[in-house]
Amino acid sequence: MEIIEKIKTNKSDDNLTEIQKICLHKLQSSPLPNPKSELWRLSNKSKLSTFLDYSVNEKDVKFDIPYSKNSQSTIRLIIGENCPIKLIEKNYSIQQLSEDELQKYIKEQISFFKQNENWSDLLNLSLSCKNNILGLKINGSKIPPIEIFSHASSNSLNAKTLVIFLEKNCDVELLQVNLGKENSSLSQSTFFCLKENSSVNHGVVSYGENRSNLLNSLNVIQQKNSAYNLGSLHFKFNYARFEISIKQSAGNAKTNIKGMQITKKDEQISTYTKIEFNGPNGFLDQINKSLADDKSHAIFEGSIIVPKIAQKTDASQLSRNLLLSNLAQIDTKPQLEIIADDVKCKHGATISQLNEEELFYMRTRGITLTEASKLQLSSYFQEIISFIPISKDKWDLLDKLLNEN
């Protein structure tokens, strides 16, 4: 209940937006997620309570973007900066959604929410004030790459919301960067709506500093013939959850997901994905990798839902995990729920450590053990990192990951 009191004490009822009121009302019936539900069962309760401990902060403190913009053509946006966006060029346009459009869309989404599955979204929307919600409508082609930043300030709980409409036939590369500060909590919810024939290469890179926390939720709706490619990377968080929900509203769409989470010390990072096919001929290729070291805990739970209508669905899901320490833990649970009969669905999961034979081979060739393990890890990371748009040539994530090892 505390969190609700906190939001309320920050503002009087009159200052709350309609959406905040709706979400608060919903949260009141279940102020905390049900720990018995599969989605929250493994979540570390004390870490979640630390997440909620920080005081709610609506104002943004200036922050340094961790790397400089190399190319002039990249479009950079910061959620909460609150400067009007209106870019209309020959081939494309990027405009802010009007207040009405935003309200209407978010309300519609809330009506589909399920208390446990969307608890993070409810929390986000009840915390997010007008300034911290960014709504964009993207149209056209040959759009320069877009980077969107969202960050938390130290010793506070920040909530940022992003809504993106991708109009018909639009094609874009978009990188979302979530930055955690020391002792901070960030709640980030993203709503993506891909109209017919649109396609997006979406990257989500989240990294924190000491004791930073993150609740990151991503809701995607794909209309016919759209293609959604997601590359994600989460690391350096005391506690992080990445919840992905993708709905192919009429089938005939393609989804590719490559995600990775890296945990060290006593961190806990989890990824939950739910992919629903609501029409025929859907396609999914998903791989999720985890690496757990020290005393950390990595969790992956992915469900694929294929109802009767989704004939000829082709879905595959793979969970690959590296467990590097005796005290670390990995939980993985890929699931299939299928009613349609003419489908091809498969999933796989592995948990192991670095391949000893490969290590041995490299060592016989004079490579030291540390270097050999680095080489192996880099090939393990590379598959995911190369799938994240924009970042690959400008910002060497791989280096960052390996040098911190």
Place this chain on the structure above:
Amino acid sequence: MVNENLVKDVVKEPYKYGFVTDIETEKIEKGLNEDVIKLISQKKEEPKFLLDFRLKAFKKWQKMKEPDWAALGYKKIDYQNIIYYSAPKQKEKISSLDEVDPKLLETFDKLGIPLTEQKKLTNVAVDAVFDSVSIATTFREELAEHGVIFCSISEAVKNHADLIEKYLGTVVPASDNYFAALNSAVFSDGSFVYIPKGVTCPMDLSSYFRINSGDSGQFERTLIIAEESSSVSYLEGCTAPMFDTNTLHAAVVELIALDDASIKYSTVQNWYAGDEEGIGGIFNFVTKRGKCLGKRSKISWSQVETGSAITWKYPSCLLLGEESVGEFYSVALTNNLQQADTGTKMIHIGPKTKSTIVSKGISAGNSKNSYRGLVKMGTKATGSRNYSQCDSMLIGDQASANTFPYIKSQQPNSEIEHEASTCRISEDQLFYLQSRGIEFEEAVSMMVSGFCRDVFNQLPMEFAAEADKLLALKLEGSVG
């Protein structure tokens, strides 16, 4: 183009074990309370430790809640509307099969169970359980020569109380889960097997469970102990008559394997599944667990699940001993409105332990078939390995197949591999077989049998042939 209706027609076959034996039975009043438990215990002339075990379990059960996490939907069970003890009336003590009521023998004859002398040639020792009691165990003398004890659990309580007291409830404690607690409180009969040190059991042992009465539940308990360097293969079969009401079956099976021992436990479960509208059928809630206590011990579960309206069953292995091995091979077939939530648990505790899981699910009609499994590597399970494979086959667009594998590792020096796939009967393969002059139904049956081959190969020979036939019969009429 495959004709959907044709395929559907292949899964339909009337349940041929649905007859009721008209025999006088001794039943107690419906309902469950401490007095009922005391009465059961008294009827079975049990020692005090067992009555205490039952009462303790009952107390725990009263505090527990029926689990609801399985992907199953069924109407609430009224536990007070069940008869907890039912036995065919017969002479007090049976010294030979000639004294068994001929009607009972006839029943088992109809089921094809070799109880009578002329059928003993098959070289399988059988313990036949009818409702709540064991009515006959064959080949006892031959087994006794090798020191093997094979009898009903009630007899074991009288004659080998020390073993029962030592091992009962050590693998599946009374508080393990709701249905195990219920079973511990009211279990009526079941089989007991003890294989002494160094003995390889000279023949396959088999139990046959038959529910005859419509309003009594069946709660059998099986305990198998394999001493050092011994080995045994145990088969279990089950049928029940057709009733419009649902009958509860909550069994517990405990296996214990000491150093270098091996136990192979095979089940062909063909309880009555209810009719096409889902009326009647057995609610099958079973807790089966084996403990690989000794070094290099091995427990292997193989099961063919074709019956029951509801199946809730997860035969598991606790791999404690160094280099111990757990195996699980399963075929689960659901049709009409059947629901099955079944799988296994492989808990790796000791070092260098290995486990293999092969699960094949076939869902037809409006049925629901879920695989739910857990593989866990504990902190001490260095050098352990697991391999799991779960395949589902869907027949018709109304059936559903789910896969829920839980995988947890706390040991970096161990490997877990899991794979699962879902498919349908391929039209190309059907077309190919048909173009070679093979009848449609036979082609489907061949493909289903091929799909299950990995599991059937693990079954004892007589069972494998039976399972193949059973599957073909069950599928008759539903593939199209």
